Amino acid sequence: MRRRTFLAALPATALASPLLGQQQRATPAGPGQGGAPAPEQSLPKKWLAGEPRFVRPDVQAGDRPFGASFASRSAVYGLSGATGTAHPLATQAGIDILKRGGSAVDAAVAINACLGFLEPTSSGIGGDCYAMLWDPKQGKVVGIAGSGESPRALTLDIVRSRAKNGALPPRGAVTVSVPGAVDAWWTLHQRHGKLPWAEVLAPAIALAENGAPVPDIIAWYIRANLAGFVAQGSGVEETANAIRTYGLADGKGPKPGNVFRNPDLARTYRMIAQGGRDAFYNGPIADTIERYFKRIGGWLTRADMAAHHSEWIEPNSTDYRGTTVYALGANTQGIATLQMLNMIEQFDMEGAGFQSPEALHWCVEAKRLAYEDRARYYADPHFSKVPVEWLISKEYAAQRAALIRRDRILTPVYPGKAPSHGDTTYFSTADKDGMMVSMIQSNFRGMGSGLVADGLGFMFQDRGQLFSLKDGHPNIYAPGKRPFQTIIPGFAGKGGRPWMSFGVMGGDMQPQGQTQIIVNRVDYGLEIQSAGDSPRWHHEGSSQSMGEDAPGLPASGLLRLETGVPDRTKAALADLGWTIGEPDGGFGRYECIEHRMDGKDRVYAAASEMRADGCALAY
Structure with a gap:
């Protein structure tokens, strides 16, 4: 088996994709074919500035002296603990928590909070969270569902009036359900945490305040998401807060290596660190959320937030x-x-x-x-x-x-x-006592609904789009119901x-x-x-x-x-x-x-x- 190769050819419809760039104008492939090799004179000689990818169909990656020829690198090994995440700084934060005596749950919560700042294209406290973990004391796998419910005031008739082609739109207030992540963190920590709650959130607060360079893939996705939110007919009721939070200097989002800070999110995290889950669901953050959705014509309320609990x-x-x-x-x-x-x-x-x-x-x-x-x-x-x-x-x-x-x-x-x-975003942690945590957290489609409440620094999920609108279907929309996940x-x-x-x-x-x-x-x-x-x-x-x-x-x-x-x-x-x-x-x-x-x-x-x-x- 040869190691993976760069993309050899694309159909005409894909050539204009900003993700793939202009250097992929090679001969289109036939059905099931690898595509004819591009003429030697048409192959790029260098990676041009501004191009997302450098595509050379005739060049493959180097050879590994051991293991599968297509593997990108070796696994890492340790005796005391491990973490794996979609961002190196989040992985490091998890390791630091473990080294301070934290449990795998402490590390998972710290990682998730960090990713809400570092990787807002896939995660954040405006979304839901699920986890399975090996509990060495019980000797079995247990699970937790941190999935929020639809607003009680949002009826099926209203939802159907906002539907397009028989389905909910992908963005906007009609897709927003109660964010379940923070309560899932709190519930996990109450049972399996070792470090104080505030100490677990401290790495994320420091990152959000001090800032961090944005990696290549995350930068591209932030810019793509923001462009979609502000596009004509996007259905997003209010975009100024999202642009202010994620837009950086040009309002379009970071480029690879730009330093990103989110002081609003740091302030929100501090309130949660001091007041626990109640600060989010039944306190000042919930009050801000209710005022915001009332202002933009949405439905989520403090009462909806207060009624939520993980299971x-x-x-x-x-x-x-x-x-x-x-x-x-x-x-x-x-x-x-x-x-x-x-x-x-x-x-x-x-x-x-x-x-x-x-x-x-x-x-x-x-x-x-x-x-x-x-x-x-x-x-x-x-x-x-x-x-x-x-x-x-x-x-x-x-x-x-x-x-x-x-x-x-x-x-x-x-x-x-x-x-x-x-x-x-998915991440995993393991500690010295044998506990292993498998956790996944998301705002659903990209960054989510496009809506950021005033001064809170995070985007709400658009998970409600996954409801059915068909009569008699088990996943049909209802107030206070959790959507298919x-x-x-x-x-x-x-x-x-x-x-x-x-x-x-x-x-x-x-x-x-x-x-x-x-x-x-x-x-x-x-x-x-x-x-x-x-x-x-x-x-x-x-x-x-x-x-x-x-x-x-x-x-x-x-x-x-x-x-x-x-x-x-x-x-x-x-x-x-x-x-x-x-x-x-x-x-x-x-x-x-x-x-x-x-x-x-x-x-x-x-x-x-x-x-x-x-x-x-x-x-």
Whole structure:
């Protein structure tokens, strides 16, 4: 397997993308093809100033002397603790908390607070939070759902009056639900924290006050988000606060390496550090939030904030070839990972071979079948009975896997018939006592709704867009209801012990990415770094109750393959009938900590991949 290559060719529609830049004007590829090599005279000779990428299809990365040829680097190892995040400064903050005697939960909360400042394109206290953790005292995995509810004053009739093409708009006050992250932090810390609450938030306060240079990918996404908020017809009621908070000198956002500060967020964090979760949900911050939404014509109130509380939930699990894989139910898409793995287990993945067309075909078909169920059944269990046990059963998986054909694409695809009863951030931490935390937190789509309350320094999530507006659907909008959630932490165990605390960020890519990590590790023996660096696939176009995929896709959807997928695999999948899409950057971002025993020594191995700005550290 050759190491990943730069993108060789793009269709005409992608050539104008600001993310990909102008240097990719190479010969477009045919279906499933790698594309003809660009003429020698047309290849760039240097990285031009201002270009987002330097693309040379004829040049590959250097050779590694050990390990998988496509791995970007080695995992890091430590005896006492580890952290992995999408930003190096957040990773360092987590390590510092652990070294001061903090628990893995203390480190996770500190990291999340730091990322709310450092990586506002994927996280922040205006969003929700989920976590699974290995509790060494109980000897099991436990979960917490920090998912906020819709405003009580926002009725279904009002929501429908704001809908476009049968779905909620992607931005604005109608998409805002109660932010659940801060209460999830507080609830976790009350049970598992060791350091004082204020000390846990201190690193984030210092960063927000003193500032930090913005990494390349985060800078690009901030600018892209701000441009979308101020665009004509965006639906955002008020944008001055967002521009003041994130716009920097030109109002358009930071460029790579620009120093960014957020004194408003530092002040908000100080209030939370001093007053705990009540300062946010039932105090001065909640008062400011209510005044702001009243001013712009929104619906979120202090009463909505005060009524919110996180809940401890029992994770679901399945056995995949001797590995126990865990997933949160509640209102998340977590069990889609379990459904996919249960179906994939019916096929000889090892025999088919790593990155083979057969293996990818089976996995994508399993995704399509699972996501039909996702669109039909997943919802807030406080409002609808979700048939989880049936959906993740081995019997049901065998029935669904029997539909998958080796020589053609399954069309059409329908959800199963249930028995008749009744751009996210991920990070992981581990401590000296054996506790491991898998946490994911998001404002949903990019930075969120576009709305920043006066003087608070954070943006509200647009998670409410994921409600359905279809009568009778379990995920239909209702006041005080939690919307369907895409954010899911991952966890796996072996032999009654923890094995991996991991996650793959990115909307509907998350179950697809988690499944690929498990398959890479279990079926193909990849270690934690190469399992994440391995080229990925991302299928778009499954049925769903919300407007997440682009319209106009083929009946079988669009199968995007990263550049590193072998050309013979791309060609074979195209011959099978898959519509192959060009890489678009939507393949998720992965972090992982692995728990090992070396005799009597506990060893942590940590990995972070090249698709994000972050890193993993251990000590």
